[in-house]
Amino acid sequence: MPEMPVIIEVALNGATPTARNPHAPQTQERLVEDAIRCLDAGASIVHTHAPDISVGGEAGARQYLEHFEPIHARHPEAILYPTLVFGRTIEEKTSHLEPLSRAFPLRMGFVDPGSLNLMPLGEDGRPLETDWVYANSPKDIAYKFALCERLGLGPGMAIFEPGFLRAALAWEAAGAMPRGAFLRFYFGGERSYRGEGLVDLLFGLPPTRSALDVYVEMLGDSRLPWSIAVVSGDPWDGDVARHALERGGHLRVGLEDYAGDRAPSNLQLVEEAVALCASVGRPVATAAEAGKILDLPR
Template identity: 45%
Template sequence: MATTAIQDIPVIIEVAINGITTPEINPHVPLTAEAIGADALACLDGGAAIIHTHNFDISLTGADAAGPYIEAMGPVLAARPDALWYPTLTSGGDHQARNAHLPLIAAEVPLRMGVVDPGSTNIGTAGPDGLPVGGTYRNDYADIRASFEMCRDHQWGPALAIYEPGFLQCVLSYHRAGRLPAGSIAKLYFGGEWGLTRRSRGVTFGLSPTKHALLAYLDMLEGTDIPWSVSVWGGDLMATPVARLALELGGHLHVGIEEFYDPDRSPTNQELLAEAVALCARVGRPVATSAETADMLGLP
């Protein structure tokens, strides 16, 4: 049976352009609708295949949440009808409220991808004594099922946020049951030294961005056909061994201001994207377009 050489597999580059990042963390973060739209278009022009964005307030739900996304991404999709993008879940309300804005967005702006956060994890920073304090980002099995069902019902390919190995175990359960929606991609998030909050060093989550951590995830994925990408929360993906190794092993890249942090550097999304494109060239793999990505993922 013929196999595809790694050099013939285009790299899907996703850019997460803002997230919960504040201007204090990175002054280049786009937060207004105009800035989000301009940044998204610039990244698509620079080689990004997928754009992931938040609006200015993750706690908004329903129409209040949908409106800013439509305002920001409507012009982008009008200019680039083949562009792939997806919003995030909201932080307010129950699992129905957290997803309620997504169909409202899709009614106004083309949307081929959804989002599933298939698990829970602690998010914190260092307290006065240096020990972790914070809260729990919670997605129980009912929340997860609701997100998967929404993706299935609307024919959206889910972007699977894998913060911890247990998140991937949940995804594999859906895969074994034949219930993983078409178009799924597992985003393997590694915990950088500054963690999700990027407010203190040493309080992080999940697996560190090392060779063996990536290989452990790939052991779990062995025997599946689930595409995967790598990212580092609270660090610099390109400064770790994970980025190049992922490309050498057939994986993809997830970059952007949402996750990046270096106390001595505040790059733009375009700069982070350019670094990813350059690494692809050094490894000898082409960069996928949005249209190629849709085919590769098998998006409905």
Template identity: 45%
Template sequence: MSVPTTGSTGSTDAVIVEAALNGINPLAPRDPAAITRDAVDSIDAGAAILHNHIDLSGPTTSEEVAERYLQAWRPLMAERPDTLVYPTVGYAPDVAGSYAHVELLAKGGWLRIGIVDPGSVNLGGCDADGIPTGGIVYRNSYDDIRHQMALCAELRLGPSLAIYEPGFLRAVLAWHRAGRLPAGAMVKFYFGGEYGYLGRTTAGPSFGLPPTAAALRAYLEMLDGTGLPWSVAVMGGDLFATPVARLALELGGHLHVGLEDHAGPGLREATNPELVREAATLANKVGRPLATPRDVPALLGLPTPQYPGPIGD
């Protein structure tokens, strides 16, 4: 199934399929050329938004981080100029350093979507007895969240709101009630799969709510009345093996797929374009058209770019 990136469905019912291209999964593309190829193929399969990580390790500057993203994005934009793609958070001692590359990419005209992780969460695995152990605390204080929101507002980026736990959504709702949530926001419900975000070798403790119909309805009850667009994903699991994928489409939501999420040794092998095509097939079964990259700014209400550049407006 090929979806042109120059057209538009014009439908407010269109499904946004986001492809998160890489993470723990060893099958995911790593080097810039592989990321570019997977990105183009995923767009042609029906993805409207892309997200990727980079493979730099050790001490790096924000300029080096931004350049590593651009090594994949320059050829991608040359081939698919309507692409909407955004990076992940960097590693730095403070929130300003972690987001410095985002500012550089935005000011270069490469971004229309920003990143807000509005909470903190434990990510890890189990020991031989099945007891949660090790892992990391992914920490975002309220002041960190304020910085992330302010950066999106300043740079006129629509915030991608990662919801790992219900408390993350409550923080978002506080910003919404205050009238301070930046324009173009999209709420992304990240349900915890059996292998968790880190794709451990054995099933273990996960995070947040499980990918069930009841869990999705609980989130939607919290979100009710806001009018905010939303999507579903299963981190460390198979979205299409759960009831939330179809239910989300039936209830007006969108789908977040890709090898960042689809990670864990017990899962079936798949590629990013294959997962996107599965999302497209399911949307067709439910009777909803696919959004193209050109549809997304209107569907999400993305602000006009402050720094027009390679993406244009």
């Protein structure tokens, strides 16, 4: 599919502090400025974390509205979506989505169809002995799919491990996948801001051509669109990003995911993604085209 326009998503901040990268936008004003620059440069999807992701409900929705609305005013076709709330129950974790979708033309939600350990390496080379697990029970996964269906949101799915993809494909095969679904293949990089030889998040498949081929083979005759991201690494290390474009995929970049020797801005990463698309001979999707490619509900 070399002629298919490439959807470029930028994940602006996540938990990346300015102490790690001074370009990381962690205020409302910086989020707006960064998003507009990236959209001007070719991004069509923007993912953000609100300044305080422990706040849910109406107050949590207002945090997103504060930067979503001015971004939308400049780029009305742009696809903007939030992260979950740090809560105990699935209802708490998603409590901002309904009020946000009432107040704003939200088009994309989130469903991570599996659970895993996200382990940093210690200085002795062993995974740090934490007790935290990124848990998404089958019941919680079903809840989030149902919520996306009810609110008219395309479910964006983070595929951290091959088992996540098997679950997503089962939902699709059962005819239960909400409209507008989008797979993100997350590859575990081998970089860290903490020092040489360390890894910030040890998980999943490495960012290699053969690892991507595993996911593409698993897709079989699935029609779900997909992108790749390198988490805890530089997306341009190796050639997995180029291989993804050659195989018909899309790209996610941004300071939420990045780790490495450089201190790039989100704009720089988007511009590098645009240049890679040009070198492969694929055009970059406008936000309007991205919505059509993903078949988002609204």
